[in-house]
Amino acid sequence: xxxxxxxxxxxxxxxxxxxxxxxxxxxxxxxxxxxxxxxxxxxxxxxxxxxxxxxxxxxxxxxxxxxxxxxxxxxxxxxxxxxxxx
Numbered sequence: 598x599x600x601x602x603x604x605x606x607x608x609x610x611x612x613x614x615x616x617x618x619x620x621x622x623x624x625x626x627x628x629x630x631x632x633x634x635x636x637x638x639x640x641x642x643x644x645x646x647x648x649x650x651x652x653x654x655x656x657x658x659x660x661x662x663x664x665x666x667x668x669x670x671x672x673x674x675x676x677x678x679x680x681x682x683x
Contacts, residue, residue, distance in 0.1 A: 623656050
């Protein structure tokens with residue numbers, strides 16, 4: 598194994614664990630059965646109007662960032678060694 602493969606493997610492990618933790622931390626405020634069946638959400642509240650500033654929005658953004666990092670490291674781990682072996 599080369600140094601690049603070790604580093605990208607460690608990066609993939611860290612990002613995958615971070616994605617799992619961030620997904621588990623995300624939750625919905627309204628977990629009642631009626632909102633699940635009807636699909637209604639209350640966006641007229643203060644929470645709905647300022648959803649970009651909440652912890653939920655920050656967790657969502659972090660999840661997207663780690664997913665992109667995971668995708669890039671997976672591609673790099675599979676593409677770069679083909680160029681190094683020539």
